[in-house]
Amino acid sequence: MERIYLSPPDMGGEELSLVSEAFASNWIAPLGPFVDRFERELGAYLGGRFVCALCSGTSALHLGLMTLGVGPGDRVYCSDFTFSASCNVIRYCGAEPVFIDSEISSWQMDPDLLAEKLESDAKSGRLPKAVVVVDLYGICADFSRIEPICAKYGVPILEDSAEALGSTRDGRLCGTFGSVSGFSFNGNKIITTAGGGALVSQDETRVKRARFLATQAREPRPYYHHTTIGYNYRLSNLLAAVGCGQMAVLPDRVARRRAIFERYRDMLGSIEGISFMPEPPGAVSNRWLSVIGIDKNVLNKSPEDVRVALEASNIETRWAWKPMHLQPVFESCEFVGTGVDTRIFEQSLCLPSGSALTEAQQARVCEALKKSLIG
């Protein structure tokens, strides 16, 4: 039986001819007309933002922290329930991550814990240099509360929107919150450039700074002159051509992933012990991944049991992100919370969610899943 992947790329149709156009023009470099166009289109989609296209979401987050002035010895708060790239970049800057637990109603950073931690760190004169707030699995974090809390202490926000392009909260798009935001166009994301990312901000000087750092920190002189350490982080013009094709189908991809989530709810929702990732009031998720909860007390099956059973049917599923405070590499870091995200981690499974998933394939996933719960 043909393999069903978790979240494979889904080309819209125009990508190949745009890549051919890039070839024909011989702009085969980490700059060129398609990079400019991709930046323009993404910026326009976000309602008028400055954009720097980059080679990965991770590089966008790294430069995001650098433009916020994060450096050695600084502390940076970060969502605990996330992919490691969100906080690896804190270490790239020589800074120290502090992990904040999730709230169960949204699976995103708990604003109350954030407020308490900022208050106590303000008292002891140890305020963080920045807060990395992740929009996990396409659900926008609760910025209506997080933004004023951070503003009270003058601490800027880096929004990690790698998984949340096309999602909104209270009508506002993910990637437009905070001082600076990062997107990923990795092969598994809602749209892709094979590998790529973007740094986004309303503040043009920040984006200019990021572009400078991403281009080997080359000073505008006729010879090579450097006053700071730079990076080689820019996006190839060929990949930006793919990105332009993908931007054209973004609204469709969001609609498809949302429809996939709804179908899972229709087909599995009546099973006692199965639950679904919440979408809090005011949030419209791109449903990048459909994540279900599996209650072992009711079903006598763990997510791992189900994963193994589906794998035997050639269906790829995946555990939810393992919380950062449980990662050996971050075990010495401070963690604020009670382990809400640990419970989510232990009970959840990500189901095939690619926008090209057919109804027949999805029915196959649900059949195999139901069988795994009985068998």
Ligand SMILES: *Cc1c(COP(=O)(O)O)cnc(C)c1O
């Ligand atoms: C994918 C992802 C990243 C990293 O993006 P890359 O393009 O793979 O470097 C960062 N944060 C989160 C939450 C992600 O899901």
